[in-house]
Amino acid sequence: MLTNNKNVLAWVDEMAALCKPAKVVWIDGSDEQLQALREEAVSTGEMMWLNQEKLPGCMYHRTAVNDVARVEDRTFICSTKEEDAGPTNNWKSPQEMHGILTPMYYGVMEGKTMYVIPYSMGPIGSKMSKVGVEVTDSIYVVLNMDIMTRVGKRAFEQLGDESNDFVRGLHAKADIDDKKRYIAHFPEENTICSINSGYGGNVLLGKKCFALRIASYQGKNEGWMAEHMLILGIENPQGETKYICAAFPSACGKTNLAMLIPPEVYAKEGYKVWTVGDDIAWLRQGDDGRLWAINPENGFFGVAPGTNLKSNPNALHTTEKGTIFTNVALNNENNTVWWESLDKNPPVDATEWKGAKVNGPEYVAAGNKLAHPNSRFTAPAKNCPCISPEFDNPQGVPISAIVFGGRRAKTAPLVYQSFDWKHGTFVGSIMASETTAAAAGAVGVVRRDPMAMLPFCGYNMGDYWQHWLDMGEKLGDKAPKIFHVNWFRTDDEGHFIWPGFGDNMRVLMWILARCEGKADAVETPIGYEPKPEDINIEGLDISVDTIKELLSVDKASWMDDITREGTGIEAFYAKFGDKLPAEMRKQLDALKARLA
Numbered sequence: 001m002l003t004n005n006k007n008v009l010a011w012v013d014e015m016a017a018l019c020k021p022a023k024v025v026w027i028d029g030s031d032e033q034l035q036a037l038r039e040e041a042v043s044t045g046e047m048m049w050l051n052q053e054k055l056p057g058c059m060y061h062r063t064a065v066n067d068v069a070r071v072e073d074r075t076f077i078c079s080t081k082e083e084d085a086g087p088t089n090n091w092k093s094p095q096e097m098h099g100i101l102t103p104m105y106y107g108v109m110e111g112k113t114m115y116v117i118p119y120s121m122g123p124i125g126s127k128m129s130k131v132g133v134e135v136t137d138s139i140y141v142v143l144n145m146d147i148m149t150r151v152g153k154r155a156f157e158q159l160g161d162e163s164n165d166f167v168r169g170l171h172a173k174a175d176i177d178d179k180k181r182y183i184a185h186f187p188e189e190n191t192i193c194s195i196n197s198g199y200g201g202n203v204l205l206g207k208k209c210f211a212l213r214i215a216s217y218q219g220k221n222e223g224w225m226a227e228h229m230l231i232l233g234i235e236n237p238q239g240e241t242k243y244i245c246a247a248f249p250s251a252c253g254k255t256n257l258a259m260l261i262p263p264e265v266y267a268k269e270g271y272k273v274w275t276v277g278d279d280i281a282w283l284r285q286g287d288d289g290r291l292w293a294i295n296p297e298n299g300f301f302g303v304a305p306g307t308n309l310k311s312n313p314n315a316l317h318t319t320e321k322g323t324i325f326t327n328v329a330l331n332n333e334n335n336t337v338w339w340e341s342l343d344k345n346p347p348v349d350a351t352e353w354k355g356a357k358v359n360g361p362e363y364v365a366a367g368n369k370l371a372h373p374n375s376r377f378t379a380p381a382k383n384c385p386c387i388s389p390e391f392d393n394p395q396g397v398p399i400s401a402i403v404f405g406g407r408r409a410k411t412a413p414l415v416y417q418s419f420d421w422k423h424g425t426f427v428g429s430i431m432a433s434e435t436t437a438a439a440a441g442a443v444g445v446v447r448r449d450p451m452a453m454l455p456f457c458g459y460n461m462g463d464y465w466q467h468w469l470d471m472g473e474k475l476g477d478k479a480p481k482i483f484h485v486n487w488f489r490t491d492d493e494g495h496f497i498w499p500g501f502g503d504n505m506r507v508l509m510w511i512l513a514r515c516e517g518k519a520d521a522v523e524t525p526i527g528y529e530p531k532p533e534d535i536n537i538e539g540l541d542i543s544v545d546t547i548k549e550l551l552s553v554d555k556a557s558w559m560d561d562i563t564r565e566g567t568g569i570e571a572f573y574a575k576f577g578d579k580l581p582a583e584m585r586k587q588l589d590a591l592k593a594r595l596a
């Protein structure tokens, strides 16, 4: 036993009595224990060693074919009152959901081992960190949690012997039956139950389930914020670092932005970019009145396809050791991994993600994918060449700017600044992304994704916006400035106009200059925009006129975005009834008046 905490011991006993495992193993976080588990997973075929010379410590895993992504339609917020889950979440009452799940968990681990994983979200010793305990029947989950969080005895030390403030997570693979798959959250019980999945986002319960859904609810009650945001630092040549948080919907390049490489124009002057986090930020007001952020995670669970030496060399280097690859393709010539766009040479002797041996180039030429489009790497943060020296700082880092973004072909300009925090909250609430040709279905369909939290807010989104407004009141003039960016504007032929990737730093530099009162702005109906000549284009193949085009605001398309049937802002707001804060309605009316 790793703890004397009676609350933990009682709950683990209860879970063991329910699931009836053959044995219970407590994860202490030691190298010996984890190494023995790796070997065991290899011996049963659950995992596989990759080439240990080229990829030391790296392993491979394949999930079931029906189990390759988060399942939003099987994800539930089980608050006592339905209105506390709100219109953007699936809801069942705690009673009904326990009634469904308890019989499913009964004896589900018979003949198996139950692993008890104590973990800390956030640096050990930080007042901003929180502890979770996940019980699971999967070694893959244990090994991933070891990379993504701080596991073992140290987490129990963080919790202490008396506290009951830990998030309970119960995971069982059961039959991986997608019809009986449930990812259920009980915010009022500090509990998460996951069954019939083995895919990361559904089973690494520290991540989306705890650090966003449960934590957002805790944050509302305790006066802090859990957000779907990367955290990065920009260090100037004088050695001062300013930090930015940024929220983008899934698959909009958060990991790439978090690890960006400064373009030559800044690199030669001595600017550096540091990664604090690529997916989740926990934010609290510090003693100095400012907003401070920690990354609750300890690793990166990144999408592999699209990661390459041009798009994100730092991510690629991060995955070179101690990494678990899931559902990528295997290069059998040297027992390494491959995915679409890693390079132009799919391996001839390949195993595609479902496990069939194929001729890679022929397979790809026939229009197939060797790696699953949502195949992943789970990589330790400490491997990242640009990991921030503040990564483990229990105080976190002070935030100068919050950036929202989406994927919009036309509407949103390259960048604009909100008039103030309230308007910034409104800007976050109307965030949206358009579907791309890369995914099945119609192109250009707008999905509203407020603060990139649509699938991750653990309570009523209307109350969440009110919480944002309340935080703004508390922060007063110490509040970070709020911005919106769009890297994805296209020309008439559908080509991206802005180069993106490392060059996004040019926009971040205007943002920081605004925060420091060092840059001018032009007032537009939607917010403050840069003067086109204030975006640094030295070394780029584009002109000031192109920047003008990227900053143009088409009033008609904004009006359409507000009033469009189905996916417009008004239709979206209408779903919230009287949970919509009056301030949000006021902001929308003011925007309409400015556009008129």
Ligand code: OXD
Binding pocket: 070, 201, 249, 250, 251, 279, 301
């Ligand atoms: C993720 C997501 O996996 O947002 O980070 O879906």
Ligand code: MN
Binding pocket: 228, 250, 279
């Ligand atoms: Mn994410």
